[in-house]
Amino acid sequence: MSDLDAFITGLPKAELHLHIEGSLEPELMFALAKRNGVAIPYASVDEVRAAYDFSNLQDFLDIYYAGADVLRTRADFRDLATAYFDRVAADGVVHSEIFFDPQTHTDRGIPFADVIEGLCDGMADAEAKHGITSKLILCFLRHLSEEAAFATLDAAEPWLDRIAGVGLDSSEVGHPPAKFERVFAAARAKGLKLVAHAGEEGPPDYVREALDLLHIDRLDHGNRSLEDPALTARLARTGMTLTVCPLSNVKLCNVPSIDVHPIDRMLELGLRATVNSDDPAYFGGYIGENFRAAAAGRNLDKRQLATLARNSFLGSFLDDAAVADHLAKIDAYVEAHA
Ligand SMILES: Nc1ncnc2[nH]cnc12
Numbered sequence: 001m002s003d004l005d006a007f008i009t010g011l012p013k014a015e016l017h018l019h020i021e022g023s024l025e026p027e028l029m030f031a032l033a034k035r036n037g038v039a040i041p042y043a044s045v046d047e048v049r050a051a052y053d054f055s056n057l058q059d060f061l062d063i064y065y066a067g068a069d070v071l072r073t074r075a076d077f078r079d080l081a082t083a084y085f086d087r088v089a090a091d092g093v094v095h096s097e098i099f100f101d102p103q104t105h106t107d108r109g110i111p112f113a114d115v116i117e118g119l120c121d122g123m124a125d126a127e128a129k130h131g132i133t134s135k136l137i138l139c140f141l142r143h144l145s146e147e148a149a150f151a152t153l154d155a156a157e158p159w160l161d162r163i164a165g166v167g168l169d170s171s172e173v174g175h176p177p178a179k180f181e182r183v184f185a186a187a188r189a190k191g192l193k194l195v196a197h198a199g200e201e202g203p204p205d206y207v208r209e210a211l212d213l214l215h216i217d218r219l220d221h222g223n224r225s226l227e228d229p230a231l232t233a234r235l236a237r238t239g240m241t242l243t244v245c246p247l248s249n250v251k252l253c254n255v256p257s258i259d260v261h262p263i264d265r266m267l268e269l270g271l272r273a274t275v276n277s278d279d280p281a282y283f284g285g286y287i288g289e290n291f292r293a294a295a296a297g298r299n300l301d302k303r304q305l306a307t308l309a310r311n312s313f314l315g316s317f318l319d320d321a322a323v324a325d326h327l328a329k330i331d332a333y334v335e336a337h338a
């Protein structure tokens with residue numbers, strides 16, 4: 001392993017953009033299909049991986065929602081979360097704020113309770129086993145209705161003490177943030193943090209709506225903001241965190257190759273950019289691979305990598321004391337490995 005790769009692995013980091021359903025590896029998909037007697041349209045793990053060739057977000061989402069069908073029980077959701085945490089413990093992740101899509105499961109008749117209790121089981125195990133802390137962010141599927149999002153928020157009511165915030169994901173173009181203005185206002189009134197995918201495939205105006213109508217605390221992706229200098233300046237001035245996902249951007253053809261990814265330009269523009277994996281089982285790597293690919297593709301140095309790691313804690317929903325503690329650990333790490 002190169003010196004820079006070892007530096008990346010040991011760098012304490014938080015993951016802020018991870019869809020837990022997107023961490024379902026083909027091996028676990030097969031195991032759960034067998035355990036639950038669910039038929040899947042693939043003969044082998046290799047055949048599953050070969051199907052992961054996407055031209056855009058919708059191509060991916062079609063396969064991703066189909067894959068999630070093997071998740072049926074509380075134990076399945078626990079095993080899914082445990083596999084993710086076991087994997088990222090080796091990447092130096094010390095905190096993770098994970099997205100889950102309840103509608104993908106409740107619409108198939110899986111009780112909300114089984115989804116969230118299973119994920120919480122895996123999160124508690126990860127804290128005990130690896131010392132990794134975590135939070136849950138409930139995402140509304142934006143291709144579904146506002147009414148369905150309100151029903152999901154209602155279903156979450158008994159678990160609001162286990163949910164840090166709400167987010168917005170799925171097919172972006174044609175489903176602007178404005179569609180969810182009222183449900184985000186209701187979530188805000190409950191004291192939940194607010195995040196939204198915007199500017200992944202959608203235009204800069206969707207990012208503006210996420211800021212002005214949804215009042216987001218954090219922006220997921222946000223890449224297309226760069227097309228609009230006034231918007232970029234606003235994001236920089238207000239210290240908005242962008243949860244950038246380099247390998248996802250390449251795999252979904254939003255960026256032609258990692259060599260031209262704008263991660264370093266984002267930092268130069270003063271944006272609080274972070275590096276994340278999005279859907280690691282589908283996009284070719286976990287957070288460590290995203291850091292390593294971005295570092296190799298854009299020639300990032302240790303200073304830039306440490307800034308990205310610092311940003312991940314600054315943009316997290318941890319309390320101020322925990323953030324300060326993590327930042328001090330990064331400073332000590334950088335000093336020891338300069
Ligand atoms: N990258 C992505 N964009 C929108 N919705 C998603 N759901 C899972 N991954 C997603």
Ligand SMILES: [Zn+2]
Nearest residue numbers: 019169197278
């Ligand atoms: Zn995402």
